Amino acid sequence: MRSRDRQADIERVYRERFMRFERFARAVTMDHESALDAVQDRFADALRAAGSFEGRGSLEAWIWRCVLNRARKARLIARQLPSDGTYETRDDREEHCGDEALRACVAALPERQRLAVFLRYYADLDYQGIADVLEVKVGTVSATLAHAHAALRETFVEALR
Amino acid sequence: MIEEWYDNRVAAALDRVNPLDTRLPADWEDVIVRAGRTERPARRRRRLVVLAAAGGTLLALVPALAFTSVIPSVTDWLSSPPAAPSSLQSFADLDRQAPAGMAPDVIAAEARRLMTLRRSTGSDAHLVIAPTRSGGFCYEITAVPSVGCDAHREIAFGPGLAADNLSSGPAVIFGSVLMSEASNVRIRTGNGERRTVPLTRVSSPIDASFFLAELSMPTTFPISVDLLDGDGLTLVTKTIPAPPSP
Numbered sequence: 464m465r466s467r468d469r470q471a472d473i474e475r476v477y478r479e480r481f482m483r484f485e486r487f488a489r490a491v492t493m494d495h496e497s498a499l500d501a502v503q504d505r506f507a508d509a510l511r512a513a514g515s516f517e518g519r520g521s522l523e524a525w526i527w528r529c530v531l532n533r534a535r536k537a538r539l540i541a542r543q544l545p546s547d548g549t550y551e552t553r554d555d556r557e558e559h560c561g562d563e564a565l566r567a568c569v570a571a572l573p574e575r576q577r578l579a580v581f582l583r584y585y586a587d588l589d590y591q592g593i594a595d596v597l598e599v600k601v602g603t604v605s606a607t608l609a610h611a612h613a614a615l616r617e618t619f620v621e622a623l624r
Numbered sequence: 625m626i627e628e629w630y631d632n633r634v635a636a637a638l639d640r641v642n643p644l645d646t647r648l649p650a651d652w653e654d655v656i657v658r659a660g661r662t663e664r665p666a667r668r669r670r671r672l673v674v675l676a677a678a679g680g681t682l683l684a685l686v687p688a689l690a691f692t693s694v695i696p697s698v699t700d701w702l703s704s705p706p707a708a709p710s711s712l713q714s715f716a717d718l719d720r721q722a723p724a725g726m727a728p729d730v731i732a733a734e735a736r737r738l739m740t741l742r743r744s745t746g747s748d749a750h751l752v753i754a755p756t757r758s759g760g761f762c763y764e765i766t767a768v769p770s771v772g773c774d775a776h777r778e779i780a781f782g783p784g785l786a787a788d789n790l791s792s793g794p795a796v797i798f799g800s801v802l803m804s805e806a807s808n809v810r811i812r813t814g815n816g817e818r819r820t821v822p823l824t825r826v827s828s829p830i831d832a833s834f835f836l837a838e839l840s841m842p843t844t845f846p847i848s849v850d851l852l853d854g855d856g857l858t859l860v861t862k863t864i865p866a867p868p869s870p
């Protein structure tokens with residue numbers, strides 16, 4: 464594939480999926496500005512490195528992986544504690560029973576479980592897509608999400624008692 | 625069944641605590657700009673600035689393009705000739721006349737003449753560049769004349785247009801480019817005419833590309849300037865609007 468074709472593909476992925484990239488990066492970084500920078504910078508990097516993509520796996524998975532790595536780095540730099548669960552952005556958010564507990568529970572999940580949840584719910588990727596991004600087998604994704612769901616279900620059970 | 629109910633509640637809660645932000649517009653142009661930056665951009669997106677004519681220079685109009693060749697295209701900063709005293713004075717005036725806190729901090733004494741444009745009037749217009757202390761540059765287009773700065777290397781692509789006189793022209797279109805993968809600019813006037821002009825890369829400490837060309841009078845606004853990579857792919861498009869009515 465020629466470089467310009469790949470650049471056109473990158474632009475298409477960006478335009479079609481921008482909001483989901485931003486939402487996912489926001490969940491990882493817990494900061495709106497850092498999330499936006501992660502998405503914009505990584506797409507810029509992808510454009511520069513378009514010729515180096517070797518075609519193993521999908522282009523979109525490659526970009527998701529780039530954004531994920533950048534967001535994780537931003538998160539480490541920010542050194543924000545995960546326990547406050549401040550990855551929402553709207554001040555007019557209506558509180559629901561269990562939301563606070565869920566934030567804390569998500570933040571406390573092992574990283575792979577947390578990222579799998581984010582990729583499933585915020586990036587809207589299927590199991591194969593999540594496996595491509597996390598570079599694990601589909602069965603591992605299935606098991607990881609099952610563990611995460613169990614923990615999150617337990618949070619709701621406790622919250623509703 | 626119970627598990628499904630809980631999973632639906634989890635999904636709804638995840639949606640509430642980190643909602644999709646539909647108010648945030650995608651900004652592909654910003655991605656393009658970041659791809660070409662040599663330094664990491666500030667956290668906030670920057671709006672690119674279209675460099676306007678300065679110092680009594682008037683923007684000019686033209687429907688037909690008539691470019692003349694650039695002779696010669698110099699790329700090596702160190703081997704370029706020093707600027708004429710009048711240009712040194714222009715750069716020095718930039719700092720002296722700038723509002724408080726706005727001086728570009730240009731090193732006027734190091735100004736050099738980089739490009740020469742043979743104009744249809746028979747006179748030459750020179751592109752003269754001087755570095756700034758913060759790693760950017762200021763430049764002057766002599767004969768038109770016009771001056772501009774990217775003092776802190778913040779303008780990835782900044783085209784501008786200048787003319788001696790609004791009604792008699794001819795106008796000079798020019799600009800600076802920081803994006804290293806850019807090769808050419810394609811200039812399109814409002815009446816559909818177009819022309820591609822190569823960029824001239826200037827070596828360190830300037831480390832930027834420039835273009836300089838003449839348009840014949842009159843032109844039709846807006847003028848679109850596409851920045852193209854080596855494959856002819858458009859990296860950024862900037863538009864020069866019609867000047868305000870006098």
